[in-house]
Amino acid sequence: MIDLYTWPTPNGHKIHIMLEECKLPYRVHAVNIGTGDQFQSEFLKISPNNKIPALVDSDGPDGNPISIFESGAMLIYLAAKEGKFMPKSDRAKYEVLQWLMFQMSGVGPMLGQAHHFRIYAPEKIEYGINRYTNEAKRLYGVMDKQLQSQPWIAGKTYSIADMAIFPWLRSWQNQGIDWADYPHLKTWFDRISERKAVQKAVQVLADARKPLLDDKARQALFGASQYKKR
Incomplete structure (x- = not known):
């Protein structure tokens, strides 16, 4: 059984999607990041960086429990465990992994900054808004071009790279995006949105x-609570 410690954010949704696509049984443990649950000692034992999601699999690779944090690592682990959504050939596998890393190093952090400066920052800083809105548009353009000649982000088959990217694009309006500028990416987005496992x-x-706009949430997410030594 997999115990999933999560919250309904893009990073949480990545793992929800993978578990539903694999039809794996799992127990959900809510980690409310707006009230500071991510700083609780029990959660920090499995996620020392105080970020969701994290999982504990009672049936690990050697038959013993294993805990994993970082959503990209979790997707790779589950793909290996189930033998699904990761190609078998080395060439195709690395194609998927490079787009997964693209999400982890680019799409997530940069779109997260766009959300912060456009919505959550206590003061509107034009430089920050422009910088991250423009970077969001650049990244959307990279993905739109990639999807001009293939149905999925890493080639001919749906993979963990698609699952990693999709949840971040659900907040396209918050990122200053006009879908009309990215028709190939929009087709891909709609195709994933229609999958029953994704909808669930x-x-x-x-x-x-x-x-997450009250003072307590701001303190937990962006204030001193985030930087306290534990």
């Missing part, structure tokens, strides 16, 4: 999430 996955804990 994005509903995990959906009713629990509230706008």
Whole structure:
């Protein structure tokens, strides 16, 4: 059984999608990042960087429990465990992995900064808004070009790279994006949105999430609580 410690954010949704696509049984443990659950000692034992998601698999590679944090590592682990959504050939596998790394190093951090400066920052800083909105548009352009001649981000088959990228694009309006500028990416986005496993996955804990705009949430996410030594 997999115990998943998560919250309905893009990084959480990546793993919800993978688990639903693989039809794996899992227990959900809500980690409310707006109230500071991510700083609890029990959670820090499995996620020392105090970020969601994290998982504990009671049936690890050697038959013993294993805990994993970092959503990209979790996707790779689950793909290996189930033998799904990762190509077998080395060439195709590395194609998937490079686009997964593209999401981890680019799409997630840069779109997260766009969200911060456009929505959550206590003061509107034009430089920050422009910088990260423009970077969001650049990244969308890279993905749109990649999808001009193939159905999925890493080639002919749906993979963990698609699962990693998709949740971040669900907030396209918050990123200053006009889908009309990225028709190939929009087709890909709609195709994934129609998958039953994805529709089920994005509903995990959906009713629990509230706008993260109150003082307590700001303190937990962006204030001194985030930088306290533990």
